[in-house]
Amino acid sequence: MLRKGFDLPPLMFTIDEVEAIAVGARLVRRLRDPDLQAAADAVLAKVTVVLPERLRSHIADAPVYVSPGMVPQPDGADLAEIRAAIRDSRKLYIGYGDEQGRRTNRVIWPIAMAYYVDVTLIGAWCELRADYRNFRVERIQSSRLLRERFDQQGGRLFREWSALPKHKPEG
Numbered sequence: 001m002l003r004k005g006f007d008l009p010p011l012m013f014t015i016d017e018v019e020a021i022a023v024g025a026r027l028v029r030r031l032r033d034p035d036l037q038a039a040a041d042a043v044l045a046k047v048t049v050v051l052p053e054r055l056r057s058h059i060a061d062a063p064v065y066v067s068p069g070m071v072p073q074p075d076g077a078d079l080a081e082i083r084a085a086i087r088d089s090r091k092l093y094i095g096y097g098d099e100q101g102r103r104t105n106r107v108i109w110p111i112a113m114a115y116y117v118d119v120t121l122i123g124a125w126c127e128l129r130a131d132y133r134n135f136r137v138e139r140i141q142s143s144r145l146l147r148e149r150f151d152q153q154g155g156r157l158f159r160e161w162s163a164l165p166k167h168k169p170e171g
Helices: 014-033 032-051 053-060 079-088 153-162
Strands: 090-097 103-115 121-124 130-137 139-148
Touching: 014 032, 014 130, 032 053, 032 079, 032 130, 079 103, 079 139, 090 121, 103 130, 103 153
Parallel strands: none
Antiparallel strands: 090 103, 090 139, 103 121, 121 130
């Protein structure tokens, strides 16, 4: 049952679209974000129910392999909480370890999640550095959502972060 504002017109998918949904959901399993993984499984279940019988096997048994990935689940950061902070423009206080293991404590304004094959980055404005930075989620040792909000400035922060030459992790 969809809430008001979430109505979907009747859908009909091509075989390529069905396979794209199956591959996309399997790729989400690599992200090590349990809430997104559960959401992808729910999408597959919903789509499977509405598909004509002849297309259902292309979801469940799509002839496509997506490797499971090698990155362990991050334990210092709750990815669902970080995604919520991005949506709600809430600041985060993080304890972050660089590649040498040196820890810094920072207040960041999370702007985006960048999902690479085996690395997830948080694109953010860092108050400590007074500049845009990217933080690898597996290096976040602790994270706390703050009550304080920041202004996304009509999407300007995301546009500026997106225009950076390369999205590489902070230290």
